[in-house]
Amino acid sequence: MTDVEATRATPAAPAVGSRRAWLGLAVLLLPVLLVSMDISVLFLAMPTLTLDLDPSAAQQLWILDIYGFLIAGLLITMGNLGDRIGRRNILLAGAAIFGIASIVAAFAPSPAVLIIARALMGVGGATLLPSSLALISTLFPDARERAAAIGVWTAFFAGGSAVGPIIGGVLLHHFWWGSVFLINIPVLLILLAFGPFVLPEHRAGVHGPLDLPSVALSIGGILPLVYGIKHAAAEGIDAESIIIALIGVVLLTVFVRRQRQLAEPLLDLRLFTRAGFSVAIGSSLVGMMSLAALSYLTSIYLQSVTGRDPLAAAVLGIPMAVAVFIFSMSGARVGHRFGARNTFVFALTASAVGNLMLFGVGVHSGLWWYLVGSTIAGVGYGLAFTLVSDVAVSSVPPERAGSAVGISETSFELGNALGLALLGSLAALVFRSGGDYASTLGETIQQADGNAAVIESARESFVSGMHIATAVGATVLIAMAMIARFASPRHIQVNPGAGH
Template identity: 55%
Template sequence: MPPDIAAPSPAARRTWFGLAVLMLPVLLVSMDFSVLYLAMPTIVDSLDSTATQQLWILDIYGFMIAGLLITMGNIGDRIGRRRILLVGAAVFGGASVLAAFAPGPEALIAARALMGVGGATLMPASLALIANMFTDPRQRARAIGIWTSAFAGGAAIGPVLGGLLLHHYWWGIVFLINVPVLAILFAAGPFILPEFRATSTDPFDVPGVVLSLLGILPGVYAVKAFATAGVSPQAVLAGLFGLAMLVVFLWHESRATAPLVNLRLFRNPTFSACVAVALVGMMAEGGIAYLSNTYLQSVLGHDVLAAALAGLPMAVTVATFSIVADRVARLLGPRLALAGSVTLAGVSNIGFLALGTSSPLWIFMTLSAVAGVGYGVVFSLVTDIVVGSAPPEQSGAASAISETSFELGTALGLALLGSLATAVFLSDDAGHGFADSLGETLKQTEHLGAAGEATADAAKAAFVDGMHVAAVAGGGTLLVLALVVFVAMRRRPRAPSVDVAV
């Protein structure tokens, strides 16, 4: 039996308090993914940023996190997970202040990039520390569920909190709210959180770091470029270059003495299946969340804050079922729990076919809440199994693999499902004269009288058709993956965190 679960002992009260401290940076990283969407109109007016600069302000944070997660997870394994957590929090907090008082768009882009560097240390370090702090499998699963619910809660709280603050303060407040939260982390972290580092003396895999960045960053850029601007020579070249570098990265990792990514973990079918679930699950969830925001505002006519509030039922179910996912796994077994929750998420996605151009809001809220039940169990169990499959000295790197899959899945959801919905939207034009997006079409028809209203109604119907196709594509992919999980998990994971038979 692996040493980290050979003699489990119940966690002390101090350990659970440490978990509460670890939830703080996770909340911030998650909030900063979503809060900026509400602040962008004000930022554009204040800083007079171009369209290209606006995209970089939004995207550079995610680029840096996606590209550096694996590297930072490995660095934390070597120099100490508490140490890199606190260093990363300092970088994140300092960059937040720089962003709040940025004098121009270039300075804001640089500050957001620095926030991404700090954010990339917080997620794998906090998750790896949980694996060290909770040696009892059931308590570890519960702790990871709470960690997952904090991430989901941050994503939901971000737009609502941002909307409330922006009613009273200037746009920089959405960055400054990070500072008092991080102050609590600095005050309590050094005394509450344990330190853990690997004992390996092998040289750090610097070529692996370079190759991973050359693979992930151009790849994420290409995916986001396809989603926002369609196919372009620059995006195609970036995608091909990133793919080539990832192939070289895998070749190097298979031969490195101390690889950045232990490819032997992927020999475990359960580990591989869970990474695939993280990737596809976030692709489906991210794609439908992106389309739903447009649906609620541009089709149903709700304002930004009302749209954010309509997303709270899903956030509540994701958070709740992330926490109780370990109980679901003990009741049904990890295999059936994971396959069943993936199935529920897929069926709920397909259920978006029930939404039309004038559907009552409760239908959307019900469907998204049911989907949240599936996603909550999925994300918690996936994270638990992935972290539990790795030896203790590599749990930081393993958690980074999981989080990178989540991040790449979100980008793929925006690109693939967003592009699919756009293609259907444009194919339904039928001579109405649609612009490239629903929002642009509605702006063009505002002052055209009856003819404009007819075009606007047709554009809304076409957008809903596109959303339906994307929902079926994402949901259908999840259903196929549920079958794959059911087959792949016929054998027990090598180091499962959930202590029941598969």
């Protein structure tokens, strides 16, 4: 791993029986799968949800975005809170919040209620991710077992995001759109029933009280900045977007200055002094940006352009989901064999090539370009995401694992939110510039009232927007690959037990 220095020596975590440890990991994988699935499960549900609740274009984006925004804004805080009050305690509390919010979302009578429910799911999800990954350090004190467990964890996290649309498609084929939320309930009940018995409690008692001003500054900085960027991308740069984004920048600047002065900061900025760690975080950010845009736009393409139902569209997403899952399992081993820097460069480049292959996709042809391109991109995403998680956990002492994971997972969730907000909005701008269309392709087809010429033109405009958005995503991936190649250390160490 990166040679980030521990800030203090800590006693080794007590050994946990191997059988119990792997049973604990199985329980920890449940919330990971749910949280990552709920990032993407709505992609296929949006057309049917729109017909039922009739949300405006802005409400549609908030239904998709608010979940990721709140997770991104709260992950660092929840990681630190788990270090203090207990990682198992906050995991179970978060599961309860997530479950209640899922029920509200499933039966939401209006777009506003659904947005509020998705926000509460984001609050619950922010407690689940850092706690689950940080508990691995307690469950697996042996380096080899811990590295293997991290690989499995990452495979489920990355694979969950890729498999979300598939599960959504199967459910939508048989049930109404709310079923994509109700599927969370039995899984969370299993977690709440078995978690107290198979998961160890861990607190980092050396920490002082949680710095509440830092909590307020981190949330108050991230949300306005992301909203300002999103508003500018969707509506153009105006006074509102500039003022809101500047508020976010100012608050984040104050937040960073405060972290440098605190003995026990909410965000340990010393981790970023190591180029290897920074490259890993940057890779997760741009990787999730492009993956979110790719999954969202191709889900709409397969339904509204090619005319497939949700289940048929979901089946076509299986190759990418399988690629992400398989290569997440082997990413750390590949990183040890060929070097983390070379693996990051290859993974980011492969993801970029896969995105660029969507240029072969047209309104009436090119499905094989999508299948091959998305699969190649999935290989790259899987490799990169495993290394990110491995760096985040193994480069810090156990008592800082929660906050380090918070940084890593914030980059994932922020990348997802930015991918939908920026690249999704870019595709929408290109689409609307192609003619006098409604806000979305689905609305345009509805309002066309069977006019074949208008529908054909709208579909062509959407495909053009998809091409440009995924090309921008590929460009960002290539830029990050160049940074990884020339700005990171020649040798970023990877745990030799990883992937075994």
